[in-house]
Each structure stands twice: as C-alpha cells, then as structure tokens.
Amino acid sequence: MLSSSQSSSLIHRIQQRLSQFPDYRMPFSMYMSSCMYDQEGGYYTKSSEKVGPAGDFYTSAYIGDAMALIIERYIRLRCSIREWKDKTYRIIEWGAGTGKLAEQLLNVLQHSDCRPLEYVVVESSPYHQSMIKERLANNACPIPVICWDEQNYFEQAGEMPIFLVANELLDAFPVERIRRQSSKLDQAYVIWNGDKSIFEYEWAEAEEHVIDWAKQHDIGLQEGQIYDAGIAASEWLGRVLLAAVDIEGVFIDYGDGTRQLTGAHRMNGSLLCYRKHQAYDDPFAAPGDQDMTADVDFDIAERIAFLSGCKVLPRMDQKQFLVENGVLDLLQEHSDADPFSDKAKSNRKIRQLLLSDQMSERFKVMTVSKGME
Numbered sequence: 001m002l003s004s005s006q007s008s009s010l011i012h013r014i015q016q017r018l019s020q021f022p023d024y025r026m027p028f029s030m031y032m033s034s035c036m037y038d039q040e041g042g043y044y045t046k047s048s049e050k051v052g053p054a055g056d057f058y059t060s061a062y063i064g065d066a067m068a069l070i071i072e073r074y075i076r077l078r079c080s081i082r083e084w085k086d087k088t089y090r091i092i093e094w095g096a097g098t099g100k101l102a103e104q105l106l107n108v109l110q111h112s113d114c115r116p117l118e119y120v121v122v123e124s125s126p127y128h129q130s131m132i133k134e135r136l137a138n139n140a141c142p143i144p145v146i147c148w149d150e151q152n153y154f155e156q157a158g159e160m161p162i163f164l165v166a167n168e169l170l171d172a173f174p175v176e177r178i179r180r181q182s183s184k185l186d187q188a189y190v191i192w193n194g195d196k197s198i199f200e201y202e203w204a205e206a207e208e209h210v211i212d213w214a215k216q217h218d219i220g221l222q223e224g225q226i227y228d229a230g231i232a233a234s235e236w237l238g239r240v241l242l243a244a245v246d247i248e249g250v251f252i253d254y255g256d257g258t259r260q261l262t263g264a265h266r267m268n269g270s271l272l273c274y275r276k277h278q279a280y281d282d283p284f285a286a287p288g289d290q291d292m293t294a295d296v297d298f299d300i301a302e303r304i305a306f307l308s309g310c311k312v313l314p315r316m317d318q319k320q321f322l323v324e325n326g327v328l329d330l331l332q333e334h335s336d337a338d339p340f341s342d343k344a345k346s347n348r349k350i351r352q353l354l355l356s357d358q359m360s361e362r363f364k365v366m367t368v369s370k371g372m373e
Contacts, residue, residue, distance in 0.1 A: 029176045118145070157247075178206055
C-alpha cells in the first residue's frame with residue numbers, strides 16, 4: 001500500500017525510533033506525529049497536493065469565498081466592540097496551509113475600515129510556506145503579509161492586540177488513543193509486525209500523564225470504548241492564549257462536546273484518515289501518504305481557553321456562525337437560467353457550505369476574547 005520511496009524512508013525512520021524504546025513500542029501520538037510532520041516524509045511537510053480536487057480533502061476556502069467574507073464581517077464586529085482602530089492590531093492565521101483563506105481574506109480586508117497592521121501567517125510546513133509565498137506574491141492588497149514561526153509568536157504576542165484565525169487546525173494535532181478496559185485506562189502504542197511488514201496497535205496501561213489528563217477533563221468511558229485524547233492540542237491552545245494580552249480568536253473545526261464524543265454510539269473513537277477523498281479508519285494503511293485527524297473536544301478547548309484568561313463566547317456550529325454573521329445576505333437574486341453563471345455558481349457554493357452532507361453542523365466554531373475590562 002506504500003506509494004513512494006519517501007514513504008519507505010519514513011517507515012524506516014519510524015522503525016529506528018521504535019528501536020530506541022526498550023519494549024519496541026511508541027505511544028500512538030508519536031507515530032501520528034511522525035506520519036504527519038516528519039521533515040522529509042511527513043504528510044504535511046512533503047511536496048504533494050493535499051487540498052482540492054487533486055488532493056485528499058476539501059476545506060471551506062475551496063468552496064467559494066463565503067467563509068472569508070463572513071470571517072471578515074466577524075473581525076469588523078469584534079474590532080468595533082473592542083474599539084480597535086485601523087492598523088492597531090494584527091491578524092494571525094495559524095496553520096494557513098495553502099494560503100487560500102489568507103488570499104481571500106486579504107482581498108476583502110483591503111476594503112475594510114478597520115484593517116490590521118499586518119497579516120501574519122504561521123505555517124510549519126516548508127512546502128506550504130512556499131505555496132503561500134507563491135500564491136500571495138502578486139496580491140494587490142496593501143496589507144503587509146508576514147511569516148512567523150511559533151517562537152516569533154511567543155516573542156511578540158504581547159506587543160499589540162491579536163485577532164487569531166485557526167481554520168481546521170486543532171484536528172491536525174496528534175492524539176493519544178485511550179480505552180477503558182477492565183476498569184482501568186489503557187492507551188494505544190504502535191509496534192512493527194515484521195512478519196506482515198506493517199505497523200500495528202498494542203494496547204497497554206496508560207502512562208501517568210495520560211491518566212491525569214483524562215481525570216482533569218472528566219473523560220468517562222464505557223468498557224471497551226476508545227476516545228481520541230487531544231492532549232497536544234489542549235497544551236498548545238493553553239500556551240498560545242496565555243501568551244497573549246489582548247486577543248480575539250475564532251477556531252473552526254469538526255468536533256463536539258465530551259458527552260457526545262463519549263456517547264454509546266462512539267465506541268471506536270473519532271480518528272479518520274483521508275486519501276483521494278476517501279475516508280477510512282486505518283492509520284497504518286499509508287504512512288505519510290494520508291491525512292489523519294480526530295474530532296476536537298470543544299468542551300475541553302473551551303475549558304482551556306477559560307483557564308487561560310479568556311471569555312468564551314457561545315459555541316455555534318458552522319451553519320449558525322455563517323447565518324448569524326450574514327451569509328444569507330450574500331445570496332444573489334438573478335433570473336439567468338444558466339446554472340454556470342457567476343451568480344448561480346456563487347449561490348450554489350453558499351448552499352453547499354450550509355447544507356452539504358450535514359458537514360456544516362459537524363463543524364463547530366469556538367470564539368474567545370481576552371483583554372476586555
């Protein structure tokens with residue numbers, strides 16, 4: 001099932017990491033991190049299309065520009081409430097991917113009466129960094145575009161107000177797979193099966209820090225039930241929000257609350273892999289050649305935000321967020337019978353965002369605010 005020499009090299013490097021453990025097994029999060037972020041063969045870091053028709057999945061930015069238009073409206077609303085003036089704040093898009101959303105937002109923001117001083121892109125993938133630079137090279141928007149790494153953020157987060165945009169970011173962090181088994185908590189480890197030449201699960205008692213995290217967030221599981229614990233995402237979110245003094249944030253991702261993610265209908269967790277627009281649940285099928293994600297537990301994300309000094313605004317699903325911020329105003333009346341006219345295509349894309357396969361209900365929007373007196 002391997003498709004490239006890069007994948008074979010990645011498998012070899014993961015095997016080398018396994019050999020450094022006395023029991024020749026690694027926590028699932030470490031395996032997932034290697035598959036996604038290995039500097040040479042990781043899914044997000046290597047040079048291959050991930051998003052769009054030639055990739056493995058779509059994001060909202062690839063279904064017209066309605067999401068960008070609505071985020072810009074929300075930015076203007078919060079700037080008005082916070083009394084942030086023109087060029088007195090930064091927009092930071094974390095995990096900007098191909099730069100498609102950044103391009104769309106910049107096209108709208110240049111006409112705003114409350115523009116940011118600069119648009120900051122935080123993207124760890126060298127491949128995506130080059131795509132963003134190429135995409136924005138000829139952008140006519142006068143707002144400067146700056147590229148940061150994580151260290152830049154922590155060095156400068158307190159300098160001025162921040163509007164943080166994170167679209168489908170939290171689901172990309174590696175997870176620990178945990179399971180209730182015989183009244184104790186197990187976690188998934190990864191081993192190499194030499195006879196079958198494939199990675200496999202091995203379940204064993206969970207490490208202490210995993211048990212502590214599950215207790216802290218009151219993760220109650222039924223016997224045999226699997227839950228994908230977003231420990232890395234929660235730690236990242238806490239650090240980012242704690243570092244900021246004045247921040248508005250919008251986090252868009254698919255997920256739900258703890259109760260829903262641990263319901264009786266979710267016995268096998270939420271981990272999914274995507275390849276060529278097909279979804280399946282085998283993380284060992286194509287290491288480095290498939291996307292891997294898990295649903296975000298927004299109860300935990302909101303708790304982390306609150307503990308980081310933020311006010312957490314009422315959670316919405318994506319459809320509610322779009323409608324409450326005026327997406328229906330973007331629908332255009334027309335009498336043109338041509339289904340391929342610009343207005344017809346624009347209307348169709350808006351409807352797709354709102355109605356397509358209930359995806360808009362699966363996506364949740366967490367908005368936070370910090371620094372208001």
